Amino acid sequence: MFKIMVGQGSCGISAGAGKVYEALQNAIAEKHVDARVSVTGCIGMCFLEPIVDIYEDEKLTRLVCVQPQDAAAIGEFLQTGDERAVARLKIADEDSAFLEKQTRIALRNCGLIDPESLEDAVAHKGYAALREAVTNRTPEQVIEEIKISGLAGRGGAGFPTWFKWNAARQSEGSPKYLICNADEGDPGAFMDRAVIEGDPHALIEGMLIGAYAIGAQEAIVYVRAEYPLAIKRLEKAIADAKAAGYIGAHIFGTDFSCDFRIKAGAGAFVCGEETALIESLEGQRGMPRLKPPFPAQSGYWRKPSNINNVETFANVAWILQNGGAAFAAMGTEDSKGTKVFALTGKIKRGGLVEIPMGKTLRDVVFDVGGGMRGEKNFKGVQLGGPSGGCVPAALIDTVIDYKKLSATGAIMGSGGMVIMDESTCMVQMAKFFLEFTTKESCGKCVACRIGTKRLSEILTRICGGEGREGDIELLEELCARIKENALCGLGQTAPNPVLTTIRYFRDEYEAHIREKRCPAGECAALVKYAIDPDKCRGCSLCSRKCPVGAISGEARMPFVIDDTACIRCGQCAEVCRFGAVQKG
């Protein structure tokens, strides 16, 4: 009997896993093979989707980049056992390293279980830790265990989880609320989505344990509406858990009762900020509140509330099962356990990476990620999305640890890791993130609403070749003032991409401003295309390709680009077979 798992996280589905799944079912039925095809979440290797894992007892055959038309070959393999039928689909050894070098705790079941099956989850120890906690431990003991583990908020700020739980537990007021922040909004981040899509019961269990610890009677997941699959699977998981008695009154026959529900957010980035999230939950416009008071004292409906991120909760059951000490054994003095990163950008192997704290950025980028795509040089990595900063290649050996990463000017963040190679312009990169924050600012405080707008305008003019002497200093001044005056974390951290790129790539800013040159060649306004008359054979291909007719010439004579008409699309350089079109 074969057990076939088709990776159907959002990443797999967008790569066509749904059709592969159907084709496989048909093939199996046709060949009368004894096999069961099921769905699983993101296996982690988004760069190889769709992925089909075939288990024969313990033996795993992993097929990658599978297309529906491969179903026949797979059927043949299942029928005959002859691996040659699928040899071309088998994962390469070097790609296998992607998973082998990871340590999976939060993602422990992702890609292994069927996220829509409670039985599968329970078979993988799901809800065992909850049972243990509510039947054998006091809330204080649970908090103590979390304290021993050293678990810190995985949303980015890295605040000790036990401290927040304890504050909410100690806080006067009733009822209390436990809230999960699944409003994952950083561009390039998809850790939380993968957890919910791949192992929703791990989240539910972690939240129920948290609710028990702080004394909450209601747990709410605030998840962005742009994650329909995550919501669908979470809804099913909640319904299943309710039916099984894990949610509701007298859980495991104890006095602990807890309701559970989902609130779909309307897509405002700022709702990832905890007080804005609470406002939104209350039906108000998502705008941050003044702190203090903190949510632990006065949160949802002004009652004690605790908010943690998805990944934080996903670690909780594991910690209770394996002991806080086992978790704390991983990592550094300052940062314990593992961290999940979403690896994207110019990386060879992009996907979900969970590794212990204390590893270096090099471990992630080169060992797991396999370095740059297409022989380019590594330039830097943007950590923590729009709130984070850029770590340059020179600091690739920086240890993954809250304090060490902060020292670089970046932050651990929620786990977005955007890799940049030499073709990435760092001013463009900063501009991209600032345009994002300008749009996503809630509009409440002046520093963020107008300050980020002015930052993006200055960056835009620098990229457009209209930078002025003094613009770098103007950016620095604006950044300093915004950080100091902004009301919430979004605004206070919004200047980070600018500050870190100026810190590490000041010469690139200067080249844009003083020489009107983009060293990475990414800023269209600063790039010029010209044809080298010695190399041009006059084939006219570029001229025919040019969308604006900016290239002219006579056959077999060197062609010329009219710079005033050129829109810098670069197609001429791409199609030239003689390397005659030069970008400068």
Add this chain to the structure above:
Amino acid sequence: MILLNGKEVAFVPGQTILELAQAHGIDVPTLCHDERIEPYGACGLCVCEVKMGQASAKLMRACATKIADGMVIETHSERASRSRRFVLDMLLSDHTGDCVAPCSLACPGGTDCQKYAALIARGEYHKAAKTMKDVIPIPASIGRICPHPCEKKCRRALVEEPVSLAALKAFGADMDLQDMPFVPDCAPNTGKRVAVIGGGPGGLTAAYHLRRKGHEVHIYDKMPKLGGMLRYGIPEYRLPKAVLDKEIALIADIGVQMHTNTMLGKDVTLDELRKEYDAVVAATGAWVSSRMRVAGEDLAGVFGGIDFLRETALGDPPAIGKTVAVCGGGNTAMDACRTAVRLGAETVYVIYRRTRDEMPAEQIEIEEAIEEGVQFKFLTNPDEICGDGKVQSIRLQCMELGEPDASGRRKPVPIEGKFETLAVDSVIMAIGQKTDFTGLEALETTGRGTVLADAATFKTNLDGVFAVGDVSNKGADIAIAAVGEARKAADVIDAYLNGIEIAYEKPFVCEKEVTAADLADRAKQGRAVMPVLTPEERRHTFREMALGFDEETARREASRCLECGCLDYAQCRLIRFAREYKADPAPYAGEKNTRKKDDSHAVILRDGNKCILCGLCVRACDQLEKLSAIGLAGRGFTTEVGAAFRVPLGLSNCNGCGKCVDVCPTGALYQKSEGKKNVAVDRG
């Protein structure tokens, strides 16, 4: 106990930093806070530097931070001020509006034209006169003769024609003079004494404002009556002297003492005045006609333009004969040629070396002169005045226009060998005026022969001696320029008398660009035409040529004002703090939000371009009125305040309670006067 600006003070538990600071008389600025409404923290202007224990000092919002024992608070540290300046820079960089209407900005006196126009439209003439007299003590006179730079900037011109602001000024001031005219209050006597030399527009204005500030003021003037050039330079047909007399009498009524027929350097010396008074203002004007430096200038029958006008005003016009040539293209030349017509000259020429387009005189003056029969000899320049002891003819060099000169006007160049000769009985040289330095010899001069005075303090080289108007710096200018300088100088002199040194500083204001397209929705409504005597009547009389607006015309004309200036300027907290913290949005200039004015509501006018998104209106509506008629919409830089579903306010459930208007820190919300022209609110 805590430390507040270095002083140990006690606090009440639960008190915020803002409340504590206010209790100690410390002004911590805020734009988004109101004690009746929950703290919100949007503006970030109230940040103070707060240190707790060993932690490094942080900027905290004073409106929302509750005081904890042991706090060390600095409300006005360098860091806090810098952060505040940043907030103000940002707000101003996205603030679109005119603090002050362009007409007022264009007026050298800074007259609030929009406000007096509105008051005239409402029929409130005494209030209109009061508004004028905040700047100009002689508005009925100035309104008649001012070349009105205000109208040149009037945006109504983008619709059809500018509002007739100068004529409205004269109308409003005349109405005020008819019965119980406005008389300003004067501050209690200070015991300080000021001498003003010269009783023209500058001297009268300086005296008026200094008197209002409680000082004892004496004007010394060489002529038999006060008024200076208004009386002796402006012909009766433009400014009846009876009007001037009434306005000067009102200045005397507030206690300004006037000494006429007293010539400086003869009857009284600068030294004596300096000894006798705590301050001296030199406002003696420019009373010497410039010479043309052509042969025959000294012949009998050649007169200086202002000398000719002065003697006419004194009732003893010189004999000019039947044919007169007036040289020059400015307003004095127009006054001279038209006076010559009224004195009976049959042929009056104006000799001007360029063309009509380049003439500095007002176009209306040129037109009226032509109507009265004056003949213009353009592109001619006096070459020689010929005659045997007495003028018989004038020889003119013919000119043509060459390349533009420094002033941008095309430079006239002689056409070699081309001349024209006119037989004339007299020649009037109206090509400029110079300063008479008699009695002022001790004062340092400029290169152009005027008294050198500091442009911002009006100080001369002698302590306690100030100079304003035509006598100083760039020399002869229009009357309102002298009025403006004198008003500014009065503030500086007042401070000087109190032992404080200040300088006039042009206040920072927000301005916006407006094009005809922006005003395309305005209904066209032509400018009121001033009724005048017929040209035939004019040729024979010095009676005032303008007949004045009737009340209905004036009120309708005043209603044409587009209300460009912010109605809340006097109470705007944004501009107040911007000045206090020396905000400068220029380095951050970028895109601004553009929103349409919402005039859909019966009593509330919303101008989203002035909204700073402090949220006070939204919260007042929600928390004070429990209505929630308005809210925030959109996200990021383009966030805005509006009614639900972005319907116009007039279609929302707003009940017009006005609480939002009360709390709005800027001019984004205004309580309309139903059916009447809106008038800017007074300083609160």
